[in-house]
Amino acid sequence: MTHITNARLLFNSVPKDYPVPGETTVYDTTETIDLESQSLNGGFLVKTLVLSIDPYMRGRMRGPDADSYIPAFALGKPITGFGIGVVLRSENTAVPVGAHIYGLDFCHQEYFVLPDISGFKFLERDPGLPWSVYVGAAGMPGQTAYAGWKEYAHAKPGETAFITTGAGPVGSMVVQLAKRDGLKVIASAGSDEKVKFMRDIGADVAFNYKTTNTAEVLAREGPIDIYWDNVGGDVLDAALDHAAVYARFLECGMISGYNTGHQGIKNLHQVYTKSLTISGVAILRLAQYDAEFFAEVPRALVSGILKYLEDVSYGLDSVGDALLAVQTGANKGKAVVVVAEE
Amino acid sequence: MTHITNARLLFNSVPKDYPVPGETTVYDTTETIDLESQSLNGGFLVKTLVLSIDPYMRGRMRGPDADSYIPAFALGKPITGFGIGVVLRSENTAVPVGAHIYGLDFCHQEYFVLPDISGFKFLERDPGLPWSVYVGAAGMPGQTAYAGWKEYAHAKPGETAFITTGAGPVGSMVVQLAKRDGLKVIASAGSDEKVKFMRDIGADVAFNYKTTNTAEVLAREGPIDIYWDNVGGDVLDAALDHAAVYARFLECGMISGYNTGHQGIKNLHQVYTKSLTISGVAILRLAQYDAEFFAEVPRALVSGILKYLEDVSYGLDSVGDALLAVQTGANKGKAVVVVAEE
Numbered sequence: 001m002t003h004i005t006n007a008r009l010l011f012n013s014v015p016k017d018y019p020v021p022g023e024t025t026v027y028d029t030t031e032t033i034d035l036e037s038q039s040l041n042g043g044f045l046v047k048t049l050v051l052s053i054d055p056y057m058r059g060r061m062r063g064p065d066a067d068s069y070i071p072a073f074a075l076g077k078p079i080t081g082f083g084i085g086v087v088l089r090s091e092n093t094a095v096p097v098g099a100h101i102y103g104l105d106f107c108h109q110e111y112f113v114l115p116d117i118s119g120f121k122f123l124e125r126d127p128g129l130p131w132s133v134y135v136g137a138a139g140m141p142g143q144t145a146y147a148g149w150k151e152y153a154h155a156k157p158g159e160t161a162f163i164t165t166g167a168g169p170v171g172s173m174v175v176q177l178a179k180r181d182g183l184k185v186i187a188s189a190g191s192d193e194k195v196k197f198m199r200d201i202g203a204d205v206a207f208n209y210k211t212t213n214t215a216e217v218l219a220r221e222g223p224i225d226i227y228w229d230n231v232g233g234d235v236l237d238a239a240l241d242h243a244a245v246y247a248r249f250l251e252c253g254m255i256s257g258y259n260t261g262h263q264g265i266k267n268l269h270q271v272y273t274k275s276l277t278i279s280g281v282a283i284l285r286l287a288q289y290d291a292e293f294f295a296e297v298p299r300a301l302v303s304g305i306l307k308y309l310e311d312v313s314y315g316l317d318s319v320g321d322a323l324l325a326v327q328t329g330a331n332k333g334k335a336v337v338v339v340a341e342e
Numbered sequence: 343m344t345h346i347t348n349a350r351l352l353f354n355s356v357p358k359d360y361p362v363p364g365e366t367t368v369y370d371t372t373e374t375i376d377l378e379s380q381s382l383n384g385g386f387l388v389k390t391l392v393l394s395i396d397p398y399m400r401g402r403m404r405g406p407d408a409d410s411y412i413p414a415f416a417l418g419k420p421i422t423g424f425g426i427g428v429v430l431r432s433e434n435t436a437v438p439v440g441a442h443i444y445g446l447d448f449c450h451q452e453y454f455v456l457p458d459i460s461g462f463k464f465l466e467r468d469p470g471l472p473w474s475v476y477v478g479a480a481g482m483p484g485q486t487a488y489a490g491w492k493e494y495a496h497a498k499p500g501e502t503a504f505i506t507t508g509a510g511p512v513g514s515m516v517v518q519l520a521k522r523d524g525l526k527v528i529a530s531a532g533s534d535e536k537v538k539f540m541r542d543i544g545a546d547v548a549f550n551y552k553t554t555n556t557a558e559v560l561a562r563e564g565p566i567d568i569y570w571d572n573v574g575g576d577v578l579d580a581a582l583d584h585a586a587v588y589a590r591f592l593e594c595g596m597i598s599g600y601n602t603g604h605q606g607i608k609n610l611h612q613v614y615t616k617s618l619t620i621s622g623v624a625i626l627r628l629a630q631y632d633a634e635f636f637a638e639v640p641r642a643l644v645s646g647i648l649k650y651l652e653d654v655s656y657g658l659d660s661v662g663d664a665l666l667a668v669q670t671g672a673n674k675g676k677a678v679v680v681v682a683e684e
Binding site: 280282 | 622627
């Protein structure tokens with residue numbers, strides 16, 4: 001019997017504002033596992049390969065009482081999120097050894113046992129892409145962009161779209177979909193490096209919102225027909241002010257409020273003065289685009305027709321820093337933690 | 343030559359908050375007119391019969407610099423709004439004497455000359471309805487309710503709708519359309535008398551928002567699948583909190599902010615957590631429902647299948663008070679000023 005460390009990342013305390021590595025979450029190495037003899041009880045043993053670090057996870061770092069569309073993390077237990085693992089041993093005939101599984105409730109621990117595949121799905125990888133891309137441009141963020149755009153943008157060639165967090169995994173996919181549809185694209189992000197990437201993927205107007213006034217850019221380059229919102233707050237208010245009649249607003253997230261509270265939106269009356277439509281984009285309710293997405297996007301990422309940017313860190317002990325980085329915007333592309341190679 | 347007074351209501355000053363009768367608008371009797379000899383220059387002479395007093399008019403009481411979807415009233419000139427008049431004399435062969443005209447840019451003056459019919463349309467009256475109804479349930483407010491509901495509500499029998507200003511000309515029509523479509527209707531207004539009217543027209547749950555907490559009603563009677571918003575502010579925030587997944591929000595107005603400024607909306611993040619759709623309802627952009635509306639609604643109002651409530655005052659000198667009343671909610675039904683009988 002060879003017991004090895006089975007590290008995990010525990011949810012330790014509800015953050016007051018931004019999540020603090022080592023305090024909000026704690027990297028814990030007290031558990032061990034014997035990979036050969038660990039009892040499976042008819043289930044299967046998973047080795048964690050890749051974990052996705054996403055902005056929405058801040059919403060799960062709350063007390064158990066607050067109501068939301070997605071459950072709170074359990075205090076004292078490992079956090080969960082999108083992830084990919086490989087099956088090491090199996091007593092479940094439906095789950096072969098060597099299969100890769102993917103799901104939203106992936107445990108932040110190096111190894112764990114699952115009773116069955118429910119809540120997860122099998123994943124196959126294109127040889128031209130690393131697994132990490134399957135939690136990014138070829139995974140949930142890419143799907144969010146793809147399905148949201150197809151369902152709600154109603155894009156027409158020649159229109160103008162404004163896309164926030166345009167260098168992130170959702171925003172950068174939206175930038176490329178909008179350019180493919182023949183739109184003028186205005187895109188914002190929080191560093192000059194990200195601005196360069198947005199230009200590289202085709203944004204006509206790319207700017208650093210920390211050094212350039214968003215409202216002034218929209219006044220000059222707008223009005224906007226489509227707004228992809230990942231930030232909320234003042235930027236949403238500016239977009240409402242500079243929207244064209246009949247503009248479509250796709251609300252995907254409001255990271256400006258995740259850590260310090262949502263600021264009131266003051267210009268929502270523009271909805272009726274301009275006949276706007278505001279739609280919420282939630283990928284878990286847009287499964288009708290899954291087949292089309294997987295048939296098209298991974299191939300386009302391999303060929304380079306669609307581009308992506310990753311910010312990869314290594315080891316479960318780097319998750320706490322990555323969780324903070326995606327809240328402050330310090331990450332440079334899709335935040336992914338590679339826990340282990342195969 | 344017999345000169346008679348040709349009274350008018352002038353826009354006198356931009357209000358700080360609520361419009362003040364005699365200050366924001368001034369009733370002016372300095373002009374006279376000779377109805378027989380007034381030169382028409384190829385146009386026609388109109389006698390004003392009915393003027394519509396509507397909440398949106400507050401938005402036009404501003405300085406000429408502020409940008410909006412609808413022009414500001416001109417300082418020192420008569421205000422304008424929806425109105426109905428009869429043609430007394432005409433040199434325009436397309437406009438017969440005795441015809442009735444209706445339009446948005448109707449001058450708040452007893453008599454005026456128009457060059458042609460552009461911007462107005464001819465109106466015929468069902469003998470069972472007074473002209474006043476054609477600026478209310480059979481006019482713009484009724485059309486707003488009808489077209490907005492048909493275009494954006496996507497109502498399904500058994501769903502729950504929450505309708506604000508449910509005793510007003512828009513809200514009361516929406517209440518009745520929602521009941522006709524088989525929905526459970528929650529409706530709010532600002533007096534017990536209005537609550538009684540909302541019950542009379544079929545609201546399942548009717549309450550006075552001044553004495554009953556809106557969020558508590560929605561927590562008990564919701565979640566809501568459709569929200570018809572005429573008020574904005576805290577009530578919109580409560581509706582966002584108590585919306586069902588896939589709920590539709592129809593934003594028709596936000597009177598809570600017209601006089602004292604729009605308050606920030608804090609719960610807009612519910613748009614993506616619940617996959618909501620928010621649509622702006624602007625009747626001037628929903629003309630595709632006009633024919634259907636006029637074929638159906640006036641007849642239903644005559645027969646009593648659809649009900650309406652009017653708050654009629656008489657004389658152009660009562661417009662100032664009526665303008666204030668629709669902002670404070672003191673009006674008891676659709677505010678109409680009858681300037682003259684035929």
